[in-house]
Amino acid sequence: MAGDVSYDIVVNSVVEILKKAQTGLPQDVTDALRRAEAQESLPIAKEQLEAILRNIDIASRKQIPLCQDTGILIFFVEIGREVRLDFDLEAAIIEGARIATECIPLRPNAVDPLTRHNTGTNTGDGIPDIKYEFVEGDQIRITAAPKGAGSENMSALKMFNPTEAGRIREFVLETVLKAGGKPCPPIIVGIGIGGSFDKAARLSKLALLEDTDKMDGFERSILKDINALGIGPMGLGGDNTALAVHVKKAYCHAASLPVAVNIQCWANRHASVTLEGSK
Amino acid sequence: MKEFHLSTPLKKSDIDQLSVGDVIYLTGTFLTARDEAHARILEFAERGEELPFDLEGAAIYHCGPLMQQREGEWEVIAAGPTTSARMSKMTPHLLEKYNVTALIGKGGMNNVAGSLKGKCVYLAFTGGCAALAAENIRKVENVHWQDLGMPEAVWVLKVENFGPLIVGIDAKGNDLFAKIEEKARSVFSGLI
Numbered sequence: 001m002a003g004d005v006s007y008d009i010v011v012n013s014v015v016e017i018l019k020k021a022q023t024g025l026p027q028d029v030t031d032a033l034r035r036a037e038a039q040e041s042l043p044i045a046k047e048q049l050e051a052i053l054r055n056i057d058i059a060s061r062k063q064i065p066l067c068q069d070t071g072i073l074i075f076f077v078e079i080g081r082e083v084r085l086d087f088d089l090e091a092a093i094i095e096g097a098r099i100a101t102e103c104i105p106l107r108p109n110a111v112d113p114l115t116r117h118n119t120g121t122n123t124g125d126g127i128p129d130i131k132y133e134f135v136e137g138d139q140i141r142i143t144a145a146p147k148g149a150g151s152e153n154m155s156a157l158k159m160f161n162p163t164e165a166g167r168i169r170e171f172v173l174e175t176v177l178k179a180g181g182k183p184c185p186p187i188i189v190g191i192g193i194g195g196s197f198d199k200a201a202r203l204s205k206l207a208l209l210e211d212t213d214k215m216d217g218f219e220r221s222i223l224k225d226i227n228a229l230g231i232g233p234m235g236l237g238g239d240n241t242a243l244a245v246h247v248k249k250a251y252c253h254a255a256s257l258p259v260a261v262n263i264q265c266w267a268n269r270h271a272s273v274t275l276e277g278s279k
Numbered sequence: 280m281k282e283f284h285l286s287t288p289l290k291k292s293d294i295d296q297l298s299v300g301d302v303i304y305l306t307g308t309f310l311t312a313r314d315e316a317h318a319r320i321l322e323f324a325e326r327g328e329e330l331p332f333d334l335e336g337a338a339i340y341h342c343g344p345l346m347q348q349r350e351g352e353w354e355v356i357a358a359g360p361t362t363s364a365r366m367s368k369m370t371p372h373l374l375e376k377y378n379v380t381a382l383i384g385k386g387g388m389n390n391v392a393g394s395l396k397g398k399c400v401y402l403a404f405t406g407g408c409a410a411l412a413a414e415n416i417r418k419v420e421n422v423h424w425q426d427l428g429m430p431e432a433v434w435v436l437k438v439e440n441f442g443p444l445i446v447g448i449d450a451k452g453n454d455l456f457a458k459i460e461e462k463a464r465s466v467f468s469g470l471i
Contacts, residue, residue: 043280044280044300044445047302047443047445048445051405051411051443052405052407052408054408054411055407055411058410058411059357059409059410062410064356064357064410064413065345065357066357066407066408066410067357067359067406067407067408067409068342068343068344068345068356068357068358068359068409068412068430069343069359069361069407069409070345070357105345105347105356106345107343107344107345107357107429107430108428108429108430109430111428116315118428118429120428148407149362150361150362150385150386153362169471170471173470173471174467177460177463177464177467180386180387180456180459180463181386181387181403181406181459182362182364182387183362183386184385184386184406184407225470228466228470229463229466229467230459230462230463230466231459231460231463233405234385234386234406234445235386235387235456235459235460236403236447236455236456236459237455237459237462265406265407266407267407
């Protein structure tokens with residue numbers, strides 16, 4: 001017997017996952033930071049990593065956001081094909097975002113792109129950013145992945161010629177090099193290859209949700225090159241410029257090769273909830 | 280890598296002794312200022328108008344804090360540094376007009392070492408460490424220009440042993456970030 005997901009359950013769940021995402025990190029990310037701290041050979045860099053680990057402890061102990069930039073609120077929603085929705089799911093997510101802003105609290109970051117007027121609620125036209133996907137089953141899974149501007153601003157997208165796949169590595173390295181210390185390294189790099197202009201960007205962001213430890217040969221080799229740059233934690237030098245690299249691919253037009261690089265700061269915040277849907 | 284415990288306002292003798300890579304803990308007053316506050320400060324300077332706060336010997340913190348008002352009093356929830364490079368273009372003008380002695384932020388700045396020389400240092404706090412930063416902020420003393428919104432307003436903060444701060448750009452014209460970037464650039468050339 002399936003559950004009975006309702007407007008209120010979604011609102012409360014959104015507040016809950018935003019609180020979880022903002023006040024702590026997924027275990028795999030914290031573990032990667034601990035390993036980085038243990039391995040780091042440069043004293044300044046080690047000190048930066050120690051501060052990061054101390055910060056994570058304080059935020060989780062006090063249940064406060066670990067970064068003052070609580071980001072733009074992004075949600076990935078997977079809706080089971082068998083779920084019947086008789087309420088406005090989007091309105092519930094937006095209300096959850098508004099309540100979370102007030103009660104966690106979150107910094108109000110959503111502004112009009114031109115007038116810069118701040119709504120004060122982290123909501124506005126097109127914000128929060130919510131992406132829906134239909135999947136098999138009778139559940140709804142909501143993932144909150146708030147993203148700060150320091151790292152988002154350093155991301156890049158390039159439309160390559162189809163024969164230029166060999167230049168992807170260079171583009172990734174160049175993007176990381178240009179970013180330097182600005183996106184709060186050690187970073188996590190999401191790479192979206194293929195699809196279309198917009199799909200590549202979406203894939204690169206989805207890649208950031210992958211388990212930090214699970215990398216294939218291509219991803220590991222790019223990670224090795226990035227760390228060889230020696231930018232280090234916060235751009236002050238050191239062995240740990242990135243913790244992980246993840247690639248997501250999609251088929252694309254024969255005449256096209258879009259590549260997006262989404263840079264994520266060490267605070268790779270995300271949390272999910274699975275709700276039993278009503279059939 | 281020496282360690283210093285210093286108080287604001289930083290004197291010339293304080294900053295002259297600092298070299299890139301040194302670790303500092305600061306006690307005293309920080310004024311937060313991000314993009315919009317910088318722009319407004321420069322508009323005031325342009326018009327020759329007096330600012331509602333004092334920048335003489337000031338330490339400017341590139342920070343858009345997360346604050347909460349409880350019983351009429353502002354409380355710091357989280358207050359880590361923002362990306363300083365966004366302020367790079369406005370900083371030389373700011374330093375021409377006002378005697379600011381410390382800039383605190385993260386990630387380094389672009390081409391400001393010349394403007395800082397002889398009068399100001401750039402100190403880097405660990406980005407994202409807003410909970411850690413908040414532990415060393417004792418009090419919100421005042422807030423100006425709230426019409427700019429919470430992150431962009433100028434918050435006057437009392438801090439105690441705020442750190443560890445790394446000297447990123449010293450008053451002798453050395454820029455640690457630029458040095459690391461130059462090295463990274465040469466590694467990059469070798470890799471491609």
